[in-house]
Amino acid sequence: MIPGAPTGDTLLERAPVLLRDWLVGFLPGPARWAAGSLLMIVAILAVFGTLFAFLTLAERKILARVQNRPGPNRTGWFGLLQPFADGVKMLTKEDIVPRAADPVLHFLAPVALIAFSLLTFAVIPYGRHLVPVDLDSSILYFFAAGTATELAVFMAGWASHNKFALLAAMRALAQLISYELPLLLSVVPVVLATGTLSATGVVAAQSGWKWDLVPRWVVFTPWGAAGFVIFMISALAESNRSPFDLPEAESELIAGHLTEYSGFKYALFFMAEYFGMCALSGMAVTLFLGGWHAPLPLLEFIPSYVWFAVKLLALLLGFIWIRATLPRLRIDQLTRLAWKFLVPLALVNLATAAFWSLSAPWPGPLQLLRWAVALGLVAGPFLLLSRGLTAGLRPRVYRYA
Amino acid sequence: MIGTGLLKGLAVTARNFAGSFHDPKRFVTTQYPEERTKLPEAYRNFPFLVSESADDPMGTLRCVACQICEKECPPQCILIEKSSDKKPDANGRMQLYPKIFDIDTAVCMSCQICVEVCPFDAIKMDQVFEIAATDRFTGLILDRQALAKPDSYFHQIRPTEAAEVEGRLAEGRRAAQEKARAAAAKAAPAAPAEPPAAPSAEAAKPPRPPA
Amino acid sequence: MNAVLILIALVTVGAAILAMSRRNLLHSVLLFAGSWAGVGAFFLWAGAEFAAFAQVLVYVGAISMVVLFAVLLTRRSREDLAPGPVSRSRAISAVLAGIAVAAVLLAAVAGTPLAVSAGPAPAVSVRQIGGELMGPHAAALLVVGVLLTVALLGAVVLAAGDRPENPEDAP
Numbered sequence: 001m002i003p004g005a006p007t008g009d010t011l012l013e014r015a016p017v018l019l020r021d022w023l024v025g026f027l028p029g030p031a032r033w034a035a036g037s038l039l040m041i042v043a044i045l046a047v048f049g050t051l052f053a054f055l056t057l058a059e060r061k062i063l064a065r066v067q068n069r070p071g072p073n074r075t076g077w078f079g080l081l082q083p084f085a086d087g088v089k090m091l092t093k094e095d096i097v098p099r100a101a102d103p104v105l106h107f108l109a110p111v112a113l114i115a116f117s118l119l120t121f122a123v124i125p126y127g128r129h130l131v132p133v134d135l136d137s138s139i140l141y142f143f144a145a146g147t148a149t150e151l152a153v154f155m156a157g158w159a160s161h162n163k164f165a166l167l168a169a170m171r172a173l174a175q176l177i178s179y180e181l182p183l184l185l186s187v188v189p190v191v192l193a194t195g196t197l198s199a200t201g202v203v204a205a206q207s208g209w210k211w212d213l214v215p216r217w218v219v220f221t222p223w224g225a226a227g228f229v230i231f232m233i234s235a236l237a238e239s240n241r242s243p244f245d246l247p248e249a250e251s252e253l254i255a256g257h258l259t260e261y262s263g264f265k266y267a268l269f270f271m272a273e274y275f276g277m278c279a280l281s282g283m284a285v286t287l288f289l290g291g292w293h294a295p296l297p298l299l300e301f302i303p304s305y306v307w308f309a310v311k312l313l314a315l316l317l318g319f320i321w322i323r324a325t326l327p328r329l330r331i332d333q334l335t336r337l338a339w340k341f342l343v344p345l346a347l348v349n350l351a352t353a354a355f356w357s358l359s360a361p362w363p364g365p366l367q368l369l370r371w372a373v374a375l376g377l378v379a380g381p382f383l384l385l386s387r388g389l390t391a392g393l394r395p396r397v398y399r400y401a
Numbered sequence: 402m403i404g405t406g407l408l409k410g411l412a413v414t415a416r417n418f419a420g421s422f423h424d425p426k427r428f429v430t431t432q433y434p435e436e437r438t439k440l441p442e443a444y445r446n447f448p449f450l451v452s453e454s455a456d457d458p459m460g461t462l463r464c465v466a467c468q469i470c471e472k473e474c475p476p477q478c479i480l481i482e483k484s485s486d487k488k489p490d491a492n493g494r495m496q497l498y499p500k501i502f503d504i505d506t507a508v509c510m511s512c513q514i515c516v517e518v519c520p521f522d523a524i525k526m527d528q529v530f531e532i533a534a535t536d537r538f539t540g541l542i543l544d545r546q547a548l549a550k551p552d553s554y555f556h557q558i559r560p561t562e563a564a565e566v567e568g569r570l571a572e573g574r575r576a577a578q579e580k581a582r583a584a585a586a587k588a589a590p591a592a593p594a595e596p597p598a599a600p601s602a603e604a605a606k607p608p609r610p611p612a
Numbered sequence: 613m614n615a616v617l618i619l620i621a622l623v624t625v626g627a628a629i630l631a632m633s634r635r636n637l638l639h640s641v642l643l644f645a646g647s648w649a650g651v652g653a654f655f656l657w658a659g660a661e662f663a664a665f666a667q668v669l670v671y672v673g674a675i676s677m678v679v680l681f682a683v684l685l686t687r688r689s690r691e692d693l694a695p696g697p698v699s700r701s702r703a704i705s706a707v708l709a710g711i712a713v714a715a716v717l718l719a720a721v722a723g724t725p726l727a728v729s730a731g732p733a734p735a736v737s738v739r740q741i742g743g744e745l746m747g748p749h750a751a752a753l754l755v756v757g758v759l760l761t762v763a764l765l766g767a768v769v770l771a772a773g774d775r776p777e778n779p780e781d782a783p
Binding site (some may be wrong): 065067069070321324326382386389390 | 404410421427
């Protein structure tokens with residue numbers, strides 16, 4: 001730490017908390033806690049709702065520029081009002097419910113999906129003093145709420161009374177549960193290394209700089225980098241993003257489990273997908289990229305929530321970049337990727353992380369050996385498993401009758 | 402090794418993204434309707450009638466209401482009604498003119514057959530495509546007021562074709578004038594009893610149709 | 613007994629009762645998932661955070677999926693989803709068995725003296741739970757691990773079957 005540098009109690013850091021306390025101070029004592037929680041909820045909804053709106057626009061513009069065209073540029077300067085135009089369109093569309101559909105489940109599916117997606121935002125530390133709910137096992141809570149969203153996907157597919165929607169919902173479920181394993185397994189080494197299941201604890205364990213230059217983030221260790229890559233791939237699959245967007249592709253069973261949804265319910269499904277993307281990126285930032293910590297000591301004057309936002313936006317732009325680049329995977333290809341490649345890799349990563357934390361107290365020169373062994377443990381299985389994954393791929397032989 | 406293709410792909414998309422801001426080859430969109438792409442000269446949409454001068458479009462139409470295009474049009478979208486009187490054309494001869502010349506652009510298929518068969522170079526293909534109408538029946542029928550455009554406009558949209566037509570017509574006019582002068586010179590020193598029907602018959606022969 | 617506990621109990625037991633009374637099998641499954649979430653809420657009320665989140669993660673997230681897949685993959689038509697009693701005598705014996713089990717449970721719960729401690733409940737941290745699992749209860753953890761591995765292997769073997777791989781299948 002550079003002496004004299006701001007330690008984190010600057011006014012800018014505490015500004016949101018002070019604002020909330022001042023607003024809540026207008027109310028009598030007993031109502032203060034509820035009002036404070038309500039304010040935090042409103043703030044999260046406002047911030048991530050706006051982020052969702054402009055993320056859709058950014059995605060369309062970036063995808064367009066990659067494809068040599070300008071993207072939406074007619075609604076407002078540079079198309080900035082496009083999300084609002086889309087919102088108006090979605091809200092004014094007729095809400096069609098098939099007559100044979102199960103009305104209760106058909107209505108509940110998007111509601112449940114959005115509810116569980118929003119629940120995951122409660123435990124992410126957005127700044128030094130900005131974590132809505134600080135639980136002892138907040139990482140477990142995050143993934144518990146995330147897995148509950150799969151139930152809503154099934155409800156959507158089954159309630160539509162459409163055999164193609166049901167088939168697509170089953171495929172979507174298979175994709176979601178296949179990628180739960182690598183997602184969780186890539187988080188376990190982080191918990192192992194930091195010794196705590198709470199998100200704020202993990203962020204605190206990544207504070208400080210080695211030699212005042214290199215941050216102690218998890219991603220700068222061999223097992224951390226591998227875990228980060230596995231987590232990002234699984235997050236892509238969990239939020240149904242390209243190249244794993246088989247459930248919602250137009251050429252795949254129309255719109256998959258969303259076929260019978262129109263208007264605002266459809267918008268809710270997409271909002272839930274983007275919220276899931278943002279929440280998983282937020283958790284990736286927390287677990288792997290050092291949360292709200294600045295990368296260099298002299299940049300600490302920039303408030304922590306700004307750093308969190310910068311890292312989050314970098315990950316989201318990475319998602320969009322990958323969407324612009326990769327073709328879609330088939331269902332058998334993506335399940336094979338999950339079970340035969342990512343799960344063994346994540347298990348080996350766990351072993352690497354265990355070796356890393358056990359070899360932490362090794363003396364000076366042996367640290368090089370530690371790095372070499374860890375890198376070998378990360379690269380070796382990767383090369384072997386990838387050879388196994390592409391083993392059977394040959395050019396197809398066509399035999400004509 | 403697995404993953405190298407992915408990284409190469411990411412590099413390609415990044416190059417496309419960065420290039421779209423400064424390299425015109427990587428940003429090929431024209432912002433219609435503020436910018437328009439240059440149409441090729443041979444682009445055609447619906448026909449128009451050629452008038453010799455812009456000051457009197459109705460009076461100087463090249464069309465003589467011969468109705469060849471009306472008969473040759475495959476979807477029969479042309480309607481012509483001949484006039485009852487005659488007007489002098491560019492060569493000075495009295496010709497009929499079309500009292501009604503309607504083209505139904507809802508039916509016209511832009512095949513250019515009317516242009517190919519016209520012996521007078523009176524109908525040519527236009528290039529405008531922004532002629533949307535609010536009524537899908539009568540709104541799409543263009544009458545001769547809407548169809549008549551001056552020869553200068555023809556030169557502007559199809560320079561090479563117009564130059565060729567111009568050359569041919571000028572050649573025809575010159576040949577007709579030569580013949581008229583030769584016939585007049587031959588008839589003048591002859592006896593006044595010789596009827597002057599021959600030179601007018603010679604001069605009344607129409608110019609060679611375009612090849 | 614405060615209001616929150618009564619509310620959680622009503623939700624959990626109510627969802628379970630509704631699940632048992634629905635004719636539509638899939639509605640029953642989803643109401644079951646609701647009652648499992650209610651059990652998770654009860655754990656949370658009691659201060660056992662880890663147990664609550666593990667309950668939601670495992671039951672609502674995974675076991676409900678298993679039940680749904682089992683129901684959907686084994687039914688033949690939509691009508692199969694609304695089962696009814698096979699015969700009247702079966703229904704009566706089912707009710708009697710239910711009453712017997714309920715009586716045993718009530719007797720056990722009412723007869724056990726539950727010691728109420730004076731101070732507030734201790735906050736058990738995840739670290740303590742981990743320590744307990746790895747220390748005194750390590751044998752149980754290993755047995756559960758072996759059991760789960762065997763179950764997983766069995767599932768893979770059953771699912772893979774012994775169909776010969778068609779060389780024309782896409783890799």
